[in-house]
Amino acid sequence: MTRILFYLDEPGxxxxxxxxxxxxxxxxxxxxxxWGEPEDGPAYAFVWNPKPGIIADQPNITHVFSFGxxxxxxxxxxxxxxxxxxxxxxxxxxKDGMAEFVLMSVLMHHRGMHKLMAAxxxxxxxxxxxxxxxADVRVGMLGYGALARxxxxxxxxxxxxxxxxxxTPKATENNVTHYAGREDLADFLNATDILVCLLxxxxxxxxxxxxxxxxxxxxxxxxxxxxxxxxxxxxALVVQLDSDHLSGATLDVFPTEPLPQGSLLWHxxxxxxxxxxxxxxxxxxxxxxxxxxxxxxxxGKQPDNLxxxxxxx
Ligand code: NAP
Ligand code: GLV
Numbered sequence: 001m002t003r004i005l006f007y008l009d010e011p012g013x014x015x016x017x018x019x020x021x022x023x024x025x026x027x028x029x030x031x032x033x034x035w036g037e038p039e040d041g042p043a044y045a046f047v048w049n050p051k052p053g054i055i056a057d058q059p060n061i062t063h064v065f066s067f068g069x070x071x072x073x074x075x076x077x078x079x080x081x082x083x084x085x086x087x088x089x090x091x092x093x094x095k096d097g098m099a100e101f102v103l104m105s106v107l108m109h110h111r112g113m114h115k116l117m118a119a120x121x122x123x124x125x126x127x128x129x130x131x132x133x134x135a136d137v138r139v140g141m142l143g144y145g146a147l148a149r150x151x152x153x154x155x156x157x158x159x160x161x162x163x164x165x166x167x168t169p170k171a172t173e174n175n176v177t178h179y180a181g182r183e184d185l186a187d188f189l190n191a192t193d194i195l196v197c198l199l200x201x202x203x204x205x206x207x208x209x210x211x212x213x214x215x216x217x218x219x220x221x222x223x224x225x226x227x228x229x230x231x232x233x234x235x236a237l238v239v240q241l242d243s244d245h246l247s248g249a250t251l252d253v254f255p256t257e258p259l260p261q262g263s264l265l266w267h268x269x270x271x272x273x274x275x276x277x278x279x280x281x282x283x284x285x286x287x288x289x290x291x292x293x294x295x296x297x298x299x300g301k302q303p304d305n306l307x308x309x310x311x312x313x
Pocket of ligand 1: 069070071090142143144146147148165166167168181198199200201202204205226227228252253276277278279280313
């Protein structure tokens with residue numbers, strides 16, 4: 001029998017339990033702290049932000065499924081055995097959600113919606129202004145993984161010029177010009193009007209966008225961060241916004257979440273805040289994805305999207 005040990009740091013268990021029962025007939029789903037004893041037999045864990053120590057305490061866990069595409073919420077627990085396979089979420093629901101969020105946010109920056117919304121609050125009728133044609137807007141994807149590719153598939157039909165940057169080299173394909181590694185970062189940033197950050201949190205991506213790298217963006221560029229809060233040095237970002245080097249930022253992820261009440265970011269006129277909702281893992285699609293991976297494992301195959309511990313994603 002398939003056994004799922006479930007941990008979510010917020011309400012919602014009942015909905016997930018029903019979804020698992022639909023996706024995996026006969027499944028035994030157990031909500032933390034009622035995970036049972038290791039002697040109960042092999043189990044898969046399905047977790048978001050698990051309490052440190054709880055996975056290591058359960059040596060019958062054979063694989064850990066991450067609720068999200070990111071695994072930083074799991075890897076922060078140093079007690080998890082190195083050899084325990086961790087599988088990242090990459091279902092179609094997550095990809096669609098991120099693609100919609102990126103499309104919405106890019107269009108808002110391109111069409112000056114933040115300025116128009118501020119003008120409405122002042123009952124101000126802005127005289128005609130000419131938005132740049134989409135073909136002249138260079139959207140730079142920082143990260144060229146599953147979510148970035150899903151977003152690109154929605155951005156290309158609008159006509160944007162798309163560039164992408166990632167760790168390993170790739171061929172230029174589908175009208176996306178590719179840049180790789182630190183040696184290409186300056187050229188990539190120089191050629192970006194709207195930067196979309198979709199990188200994982202790893203030791204290499206920590207504060208990747210700091211005072212030096214942010215200043216490589218052209219004057220007037222905008223930033224959308226839907227990756228992780230560690231990617232941007234927030235103080236440096238605010239300096240660049242206040243000096244008018246950058247025109248605006250949409251931030252969905254933060255170094256501390258929830259964003260503290262006292263944060264000055266809440267009131268910054270050039271910052272739009274969303275509460276880590278760019279792509280939400282939805283029960284129906286996600287449990288089907290888990291069922292698919294479990295079927296792969298039970299056929300003796302390597303599941304899709306296994307975490308590579310050496311790269312951290
Ligand atoms: P993915 O398929 O693994 O793609 C990750 C991309 O980042 C790859 O292109 C990878 O390069 C690149 N990368 C990693 N480290 C790098 C480095 N040091 N330098 C340059 N590029 C680097 O992951 P994904 O499924 O697209 O998810 C991306 C991230 O989105 C997640 O890790 C998570 O943090 C975030 N996320 C946020 C939300 C939200 O609601 N805000 C929702 C879901 C996910 P290579 O192609 O060379 O490997
Ligand atoms: C959400 O942040 C995820 O990693 O899927």
